[in-house]
Amino acid sequence: MLALSKVDASINNIPILRDISFTVGPAETVALVGRNGAGKTTLLRTIMGFTTCHGEMRFEGADLRAVDPHRRPGLGIGYAPEDRRLFSRFTITQNILLPAQVAKLGETETASRLERVYHVLPELRDLGPRPAGSVSGGQGKMVALGRALMLSSRLLLLDEPFQGLAPVLAQRYAEALGRLREIDPTLAIIITESNPELLRSFASRTITVERGQIDSDASNERTT
Numbered sequence: 001m002l003a004l005s006k007v008d009a010s011i012n013n014i015p016i017l018r019d020i021s022f023t024v025g026p027a028e029t030v031a032l033v034g035r036n037g038a039g040k041t042t043l044l045r046t047i048m049g050f051t052t053c054h055g056e057m058r059f060e061g062a063d064l065r066a067v068d069p070h071r072r073p074g075l076g077i078g079y080a081p082e083d084r085r086l087f088s089r090f091t092i093t094q095n096i097l098l099p100a101q102v103a104k105l106g107e108t109e110t111a112s113r114l115e116r117v118y119h120v121l122p123e124l125r126d127l128g129p130r131p132a133g134s135v136s137g138g139q140g141k142m143v144a145l146g147r148a149l150m151l152s153s154r155l156l157l158l159d160e161p162f163q164g165l166a167p168v169l170a171q172r173y174a175e176a177l178g179r180l181r182e183i184d185p186t187l188a189i190i191i192t193e194s195n196p197e198l199l200r201s202f203a204s205r206t207i208t209v210e211r212g213q214i215d216s217d218a219s220n221e222r223t224t
Ligand SMILES: Nc1ncnc2c1ncn2[C@@H]1O[C@H](COP(=O)(O)OP(=O)(O)OP(=O)(O)O)[C@@H](O)[C@H]1O
Pocket: 011, 012, 014, 016, 034, 035, 036, 037, 038, 039, 040, 041, 042, 043, 194
């Protein structure tokens, strides 16, 4: 589904990623781990088209680099960035609906995708009318997941979703991912995390990044 081959990426002419090659297939949950500053966020941003990169990136067989960054979500790729990037004056629901509007989805399709989001994250139904600026950091992570789910029919990229979450919210977030897996078994998910142990239980595979390069890529013993 997603295949990177010898990808180098830089930000403001500073080389960050070197010689990145891996593939992710449907139904895989991949943990992308590495120390702070290893390059995990940059790798997700490269897939979304926000860095200068060289090498080959293919998505469902087509050249992903030829697709403008703002069109990549429309291919079925959802992205929840580490810093959430919610529009604080918009309501929670408006934030969640935004990608659907940008992708010009029809009303019926948008409504059914919103129902899918509520199935995975029931608490967002009640939070919906509140301005996004009024929710806690942890709740904001749930909203960012909901927004990413609107278009993630094929691939979901989550950047450090557990960082800074109180244990109760982390548990709810993990349960939400479990519900997502149940209703969408073929979705591919890539989750970044600096603590490799945290994702071992529900990721089928762990890719370790160190200083901008892939250090290891191995299946996990326990899978979901
Ligand atoms: N805008 C930028 N300009 C210059 N260098 C950057 C920029 N963004 C990231 N970097 C550098 O790229 C490297 C990789 O950063 P990245 O954010 O991808 O790491 P990470 O593995 O996601 O780290 P963390 O776990 O702390 O989020 C770091 O050395 C960082 O300083």
